[in-house]
Amino acid sequence: xxxxxxxxxxxxxxxxxxxxxxxxxxxxxxxxxxxxxxxxxxxxxxxxxxxxxxxxxxxxxxxxxxxxxxxxxxxxxxxxxxxxxxxxxxxxxxxxxxxxxxxxxxxxxxxxxxxxxxxxxxxxxxxxxxxxxxxxxxxxxxxxxxxxxxxxxxxxxxxxxxxxxxxxxxxxxxxxxxxxxxxxxxxxxxxxxxxxxxxxxxxxxxxxxxxxxxxxxxxxxxxxxxxxxxxxxxxxxxxxxxxxxxxxxxxxxxxxxxxxxxxxxxxxxxxxxxxxxxxxxxxxxxxxxxxxxxxxxxxxxxxxxxxxxxxxxxxx
Amino acid sequence: xxxxxxxxxxxxxxxxxxxxxxxxxxxxxxxxxxxxxxxxxxxxxxxxxxxxxxxxxxxxxxxxxxxxxxxxxxxxxxxxxxxxxxxxxxxxxxxxxxxxxxxxxxxxxxxxxxxxxxxxxxxxxxxxxxxxxxxxxxxxxxxxxxxxxxxxxxxxxxxxxxxxxxxxxxxxxxxxxxxxxxxxxxxxxxxxxxxxxxxxxxxxxxxxxxxxxxxxxxxxxxxxxxxxxxxxxxxxxxxxxxxxxxxxxxx
Numbered sequence: 357x358x359x360x361x362x363x364x365x366x367x368x369x370x371x372x373x374x375x376x377x378x379x380x381x382x383x384x385x386x387x388x389x390x391x392x393x394x395x396x397x398x399x400x401x402x403x404x405x406x407x408x409x410x411x412x413x414x415x416x417x418x419x420x421x422x423x424x425x426x427x428x429x430x431x432x433x434x435x436x437x438x439x440x441x442x443x444x445x446x447x448x449x450x451x452x453x454x455x456x457x458x459x460x461x462x463x464x465x466x467x468x469x470x471x472x473x474x475x476x477x478x479x480x481x482x483x484x485x486x487x488x489x490x491x492x493x494x495x496x497x498x499x500x501x502x503x504x505x506x507x508x509x510x511x512x513x514x515x516x517x518x519x520x521x522x523x524x525x526x527x528x529x530x531x532x533x534x535x536x537x538x539x540x541x542x543x544x545x546x547x548x549x550x551x552x553x554x555x556x557x558x559x560x561x562x563x564x565x566x567x568x569x570x571x572x573x574x575x576x577x578x579x580x581x582x583x584x585x586x587x588x589x590x591x592x593x594x595x596x597x598x599x600x601x602x603x604x605x606x607x608x609x610x611x612x613x614x615x616x617x618x619x620x621x622x623x624x625x626x627x628x629x630x631x632x633x634x635x636x637x638x639x640x641x642x643x644x645x646x647x648x649x650x651x652x653x654x655x656x657x658x659x660x661x662x663x664x665x666x667x668x669x670x671x672x
Numbered sequence: 673x674x675x676x677x678x679x680x681x682x683x684x685x686x687x688x689x690x691x692x693x694x695x696x697x698x699x700x701x702x703x704x705x706x707x708x709x710x711x712x713x714x715x716x717x718x719x720x721x722x723x724x725x726x727x728x729x730x731x732x733x734x735x736x737x738x739x740x741x742x743x744x745x746x747x748x749x750x751x752x753x754x755x756x757x758x759x760x761x762x763x764x765x766x767x768x769x770x771x772x773x774x775x776x777x778x779x780x781x782x783x784x785x786x787x788x789x790x791x792x793x794x795x796x797x798x799x800x801x802x803x804x805x806x807x808x809x810x811x812x813x814x815x816x817x818x819x820x821x822x823x824x825x826x827x828x829x830x831x832x833x834x835x836x837x838x839x840x841x842x843x844x845x846x847x848x849x850x851x852x853x854x855x856x857x858x859x860x861x862x863x864x865x866x867x868x869x870x871x872x873x874x875x876x877x878x879x880x881x882x883x884x885x886x887x888x889x890x891x892x893x894x895x896x897x898x899x900x901x902x903x904x905x906x907x908x909x910x911x912x913x914x915x916x917x918x919x920x921x922x923x
Contacts, residue, residue, distance in 0.1 A: 405757050406750055407922040422757040433754060439747035441686055448685035456678045456755040496751070 357382050358403060358504065358537060362412030365398050365559075372398045374559035375412070380537045380552075382503075385530045387550030387567065388539035395559035396539040397435065400508050403537075404433055416504060426457040432497030433506035437489035442482025446473055446492050449481055450499060457500050467495040487518040494525065505529060507538040511545060523549055547571065579614045581621075582606035582630035589626045596620060606630060675756065675765035682748075683739060683769055692735035693773070697781040699731065700724035704785030708792040716796040718808045719875050721789040725812050728781050732774045732816050733840050736823035739770045741833040753923045763915050767824045771817040778816035782809045804876045807896060814900060815870045818907045819844075822866075825910035828918055843867075852890070859890045866906040868892045869899040 358380035365373040373395040380386045390396050401407040403414050405421035413420065416431055424430050440449050450464040468474045471491040476484070481492060490510065497505055507526075511519045526549050530536050540546050546553060546567065553570050555562040563570055582605055583589050590607060593600050598611040609617060614633050621628050683689050703724025708716060740763075743749040756762040786809050790798050800806055823840050830836040844867045852862035862868055872892035892899050 401750075401922070404754050406753060408920070424757065427757055428755055435750070436747060439751045441682075441742065441746050441748050443686045443688075444682075445685065448681065452678050452681040452685070453751065453755050455674065455681060456752075458674060 357535070358414065358416050359418075360399070360403075360412065360414040363399065363402060363409055363414055364411035365395070365402060365407060366410040372559055373402070373409075376556065376559065376561055377412075378554045378561060378564050380535060380554070382535045383530075383533050384552055385526060385536040385538065385550045386552040386554060387546035388537060388554050388556070389543060389546050390539075390541065390556040390562075392541050394541075394556050396541075396556065397508055398559075399556075400433070400435055400506055400537075400539060403506060404431070404435070426500070428453065428457040428459070428500035428502065430500070430502050431504045431506065432500060432502040433508075434490070434493035434497045434510060435506070435508045437486065437493040440481040440489065440492065443480055445478045446481050446484070446495075447477040449492065450496060453496055454499055459499055463499060463501075467498050470498060471495045486513050487515065487521075490514065490518065490522070494522075502534075504535045505537070507536070509539055509541070511540070511542075519545075577613075578608050578610045578634045579612065579617055580606055580608055580630060580632045580634055581617060581628065583621065583626050583628050585624075585626040588624050589621055592620050592624045592626075593617070608634070675761055676769055678756075679766045679769040682766075683773065686742075688738060688742075689735055689773065692731050692738075693777045696728040696731040696735075696777050697784060700728040700781030701784045701788050703727065704789045705792060708789035708796070711793075713793050713796040716789065716793055716798065718786075718798060718805050721785050721798065722782060722808055722812065722874070724785060725778070725782065725815075725874070728778065728812075729816060729819055730841060730845065732777055733819050733823040733844070734837055736770045736774060736820035737827040737836040737840055738833055740766060740824050740827035741831060741836050744831040745833060750923050759919050759923075760915050763824075763828060763918055767821055767911060770824050771820045774820035775813040775817040778812040779810065782812040785809075804896075807876065808874055811874050811900075815874060815903070818900075818903050819867075819870065821907040821911055825907070825914035828914035863890050863893040865892075866903050869894065869906075870903045872896055872899040873903065 360376055360378050363373055363376040364371070376395070376399065388396050388399070398407060399414075402409050403416070403421065416424070421427060421431065440446075447464060447468065450467065451461060454461060454464050465474070465477075468477050471494050473488065473491055473495060476488065481489065484492065494507075494510075497507070510522050510526075514522065523545075526536055526538060530551075538546075538549060550567050552565070553567050554564045555570065580603065581589065586605075586607065590600065593607070593609060593612070596612065598609055600610075601608050612620075614631050618628065618631055621631075700722075701724070704721045707720045707723055711720060740749075743752065752762055753759055786798065786800075789796070800809065823836070826840055827833075827836040830839060848862065848865045848867050851865065852858050852868075854861070869892045872894065873896045876896050892902075894902055
């Protein structure tokens with residue numbers, strides 16, 4: 357189990373990770389979700405003892421990473437697939453890693469086989485595509501046959517084939533009963549891979565729950581209503597104390613399900629042309645939760661509005 | 673022991689150490705050949721045959737600095753610290769391997785240079801009779817190894833190849849001689865500078881560099897073996913600072 361308590365990292369004036377506490381359960385795939393710049397990579401580097409926390413601590417099965425003996429046997433990680441010397445062959449890269457944790461050379465060939473790099477094992481890693489580098493990184497993570505695995509944005513920049521491969525691989529690792537902690541900024545990707553979610557924004561914890569719970573909780577369900585007697589219906593709904601908003605010719609109602617709205621309409625003799633429950637997408641849910649914590653907002657929208665206003669006022 | 677093997681694999685699975693080693697040895701031998709071919713037999717001294725060591729040393733220090741800065745450049749230092757969280761051991765192992773390689777390069781280069789001079793000018797008096805002669809030839813290994821430690825330490829502190837190489841070369845090759853040219857205090861400071869001490873160990877005092885007879889820069893303040901100890905202490909202090917810094921810093 358990975359457990360973070362009050363984990364904090366400050367770079368000068370920026371607080372990259374802010375009093376973050378969470379735990380990653382054993383034997384499950386836990387997604388680490390947050391927009392770019394939310395502090396996911398920094399947190400992962402602190403888990404691995406690469407960056408020193410400004411405050412708080414993070415432990416793996418109760419021990420700090422730097423206290424682990426032959427750590428590759430306990431924790432495997434792929435934070436950046438490009439952390440390989442470009443002139444060194446894939447096999448040589450894995451050989452020194454294996455040696456450092458007293459793993460036999462035969463293990464190198466096993467993991468190369470596992471990720472399908474046997475045929476290019478003696479080629480220099482600098483010539484690898486991103487997908488191949490990613491596989492080499494996963495091979496390195498698996499060298500010590502660890503129970504805990506960390507992956508930072510493993511599908512980033514991969515082609516669809518690569519993404520499917522990684523996804524299947526994660527499932528396989530989880531099926532083998534390993535603890536997998538994987539970060540992503542794509543909720544849709546996490547919904548396919550992770551059972552548990554830890555969501556952060558601007559270095560702060562937003563939610564820790566199962567993926568299902570998160571989606572249900574975050575996607576606010578609304579109902580779309582269209583009716584020729586819209587003003588009547590609107591008054592009735594307002595009277596019932598639900599939130600409504602206009603959308604084209606209809607209304608979007610939140611806080612009341614479609615059955616209740618239908619009955620309300622019947623009571624007031626309003627004909628309904630449409631009564632459809634709307635389910636927010638995962639991405640919307642994610643945006644809703646993390647929207648306020650995205651670090652780099654664009655001011656494109658504001659600019660566009662300002663420009664439009666100017667055009668109107670000058671009468672063009 | 674395991675970590676030494678790790679660093680050995682790392683060093684020899686890239687090409688630059690092989691090239692640098694070959695170039696350093698070739699330079700040392702080539703200068704010996706050049707000097708031996710052109711100097712009259714009775715003027716050819718042991719120090720003359722080792723003239724190329726200065727250039728060999730430059731190449732070896734570049735090799736040593738690159739051994740650590742390329743790790744920062746390509747992020748493999750993070751992979752290293754991930755596999756070996758005890759950064760002190762990891763860095764000491766690397767320093768040890770690089771120093772050993774520097775030692776071997778220097779010994780091959782120095783004896784090749786000495787042998788070549790003997791072959792070209794057999795009539796010259798180039799027998800290894802005195803301790804001073806041995807220091808001059810075999811001593812190169814110790815100086816190269818310690819200079820490699822200095823370069824690794826600076827590389828660890830600076831983390832950028834170009835920056836580390838510039839500092840190592842400008843300091844050892846340009847700054848020290850320039851300091852000796854400072855008015856009044858220059859020579860006194862120069863007598864205590866580490867690379868001047870290293871030179872003192874190699875060439876000693878009495879038979880040293882006749883070109884400096886006309887009031888050139890003074891030789892170092894200590895006797896040859898103390899000069900070596902001084903240079904070793906300098907390397908040790910730098911390495912300690914570098915390791916302590918690497919332990920505190922984010923990788």
